[in-house]
Amino acid sequence: MRRLTGAAIALSVAALVMSASVLAATDRKAAGKDWPTVGGDKDNTRYSLLSQINTSNVGKFGGAWFKQLNATTRSPPVIGDGLMYINDTKSIYAESVQ
Numbered sequence: 001m002r003r004l005t006g007a008a009i010a011l012s013v014a015a016l017v018m019s020a021s022v023l024a025a026t027d028r029k030a031a032g033k034d035w036p037t038v039g040g041d042k043d044n045t046r047y048s049l050l051s052q053i054n055t056s057n058v059g060k061f062g063g064a065w066f067k068q069l070n071a072t073t074r075s076p077p078v079i080g081d082g083l084m085y086i087n088d089t090k091s092i093y094a095e096s097v098q
Contacts, residue, residue, distance in 0.1 A: 032033060035079040 026068065032049050039046050069088040077086045083094045 033079075034081070035077070037078060038076050065095075067093065069093075 027091045071088040
């Protein structure tokens with residue numbers, strides 16, 4: 001069996017890392033109007049492409065509605081197709097975000 005030199009191993013590892021990062025970059029999609037998973041995307045980046053709310057106007061906003069749950073929750077909501085899904089320890093709720 002032939003032994004690989006240090007340079008060959010380093011080149012192989014670099015190629016593997018490069019291909020993995022290219023695949024991850026093409027598969028990643030920042031959250032837009034939907035927040036389909038906890039954290040916004042499969043990598044939990046909590047990043048949104050939306051730009052209407054930013055550091056210069058965020059202080060002007062307040063709560064738009066309130067939902068009283070039957071129990072405590074610590075789960076972040078998931079948003080898709082105009083519905084926000086939230087849960088407590090006993091139930092799952094789907095609320096319109098329109």
